[in-house]
Amino acid sequence: MRNISDIIEQYLKNILHESPEGTVEIQRNDLADQFSCVPSQINYVISTRFTLEKGYLVQSKRGGGGYIRIQRFELPQNVALYAHLNHTIGSEIDQSAAEGLIYQLEEACFLSEREACLLRAAVSRDCLTIKLPYRDEVRAKLMKAMIISLLGK
Incomplete structure (x- = not known):
């Protein structure tokens, strides 16, 4: 059985996928009520699963009528992709940033689940x-070589 964090994450990803702009605005308390959880659970899901490294931009406005806006951004294509990866x-x-990039590449279907698992294992x-x-220098060289090889397939 999936836990509440997985369910909330999947719900938000479904909404993002259906959005023509690739953006969703939510009220934290409303979402917490919908899933019968505390608002801090919503914060946890957003802060751990919708990060910049994973391809999401999160903005929030506090106070009355406040919201949390989640926007999915796509990886650049072809030549721009290599420049993006190099940059x-x-x-x-570090390992956290490497795993985030691998996740982003997998989510964008540049890597298969198996390729992503192998990459994560190699750079751990x-x-x-x-x-x-x-360690971080070797990880960077490994990642560049492996990703360029995989994307050139």
Whole structure:
């Protein structure tokens, strides 16, 4: 059985998918009432599952009539994609940012689920048992080589 966070995440993704603008505005309290949970649960889902690294821009307005706006942005195509990856990865990348980028590539269907799993395993700190900052440098080189190879297929 899925937990409430998974259900809320899927609900928000479905709304985003159906939105012609790729944007959804929600009232945190209304959504919490809808799912019979506390508002902080909504905050948790949004802050952990709708991050910039995963391809989402989140804005909020507090106070009366406040809202949370979630906007999905698409990865650039072709040549721009390689420039985006080169810029995002840079000369070093930490595990969290690497996993976010892998997630974004998988969500945009540039990587299969299996390819994403292999990439995550290859760039994990459990696999790269090198001291910092070298670990982040090696991770960046691995990611660039592997992603370019996979996207060139």
